[in-house]
Amino acid sequence: MLTAEDISISFGGVPALQGVSVTLERGQIRGVIGPNGSGKSTLFNCLTGFIRPDTGTVAIDGRDISTAAPHERITLGIGRTFQTPRFDPKADVWQALACGFYPATARSITASALRLPSARRAERRVETGVGELLERFNLTAQADQPVGELPLGTVRLVEVARAMATSPGFLLLDEPAAGLTEDEQQLLAGQITALAQADIGVLLVEHNFDLVVGLSDEITVLANGTCLVEGLPGDVAADSRVRSVYLGLDAEEAVDGERERQVWADDDPARD
Numbered sequence: 001m002l003t004a005e006d007i008s009i010s011f012g013g014v015p016a017l018q019g020v021s022v023t024l025e026r027g028q029i030r031g032v033i034g035p036n037g038s039g040k041s042t043l044f045n046c047l048t049g050f051i052r053p054d055t056g057t058v059a060i061d062g063r064d065i066s067t068a069a070p071h072e073r074i075t076l077g078i079g080r081t082f083q084t085p086r087f088d089p090k091a092d093v094w095q096a097l098a099c100g101f102y103p104a105t106a107r108s109i110t111a112s113a114l115r116l117p118s119a120r121r122a123e124r125r126v127e128t129g130v131g132e133l134l135e136r137f138n139l140t141a142q143a144d145q146p147v148g149e150l151p152l153g154t155v156r157l158v159e160v161a162r163a164m165a166t167s168p169g170f171l172l173l174d175e176p177a178a179g180l181t182e183d184e185q186q187l188l189a190g191q192i193t194a195l196a197q198a199d200i201g202v203l204l205v206e207h208n209f210d211l212v213v214g215l216s217d218e219i220t221v222l223a224n225g226t227c228l229v230e231g232l233p234g235d236v237a238a239d240s241r242v243r244s245v246y247l248g249l250d251a252e253e254a255v256d257g258e259r260e261r262q263v264w265a266d267d268d269p270a271r272d
């Protein structure tokens, strides 16, 4: 289990997070939502090691990783994507995915230059791994296409696939649906569900409330740097505090909206 416990951090004396705790189990999808400035990205960055909280701990299966650097957390099993996908636009999909294997296959320049057996074995592992990712994420047809020429929905899939190169136990997605069309969101939702079915814990920091409600097993709602509500999607959607702080809906609208979402989720073959 990935846990963040009692995380607090201030910027210039202004609190961004105050005593926030979250857990993420393998196979679970946890949505993290909240208004702008509520602390979602800060929490994400504390989990991935880009920010060190003033107080609180981050742990995997009880092992404290609070002082581990971002690249160390990748090797410890935390994969991540970025709000704005980070790729060389000229790299093709195959090359973009191959980059994801770097933390696990780094060899010395000398070994590569001399074509030592260890370097050749590492190259073969990357080739096999990229082939598997292309297949798993239905990207084989785009393998030779430059990332910069792909639609945003496909780019985000490539990013998720790249994060899976290190076989993380936990995958943290930072606003993965931003800028996607409805169809692209559905495709992404199907892939996220499949990841959880493969026993990967997925943390979904996302503005798209409907997507989070449709996908998550549990939702954490942040407001003003604190955990406002945590619970099942239906309960969160109907919670009066969430409605007033986040949704701006009245009680009936929120409950009706949740019923509609439930029908949508039940009809969605991607969730089978």
Ligand SMILES: Nc1ncnc2c1ncn2[C@@H]1O[C@H](COP(=O)(O)OP(=O)(O)OP(=O)(O)O)[C@@H](O)[C@H]1O
Binding pocket: 011, 012, 015, 016, 034, 035, 036, 037, 038, 039, 040, 041, 042, 043
């Ligand atoms: N590096 C920083 N320096 C100063 N203040 C920061 C920094 N990062 C975040 N903050 C502040 O911390 C608070 C939480 O910001 P954060 O970006 O975590 O919120 P968020 O919920 O992710 O917002 P959004 O939905 O707009 O991305 C905000 O008041 C923000 O201005």
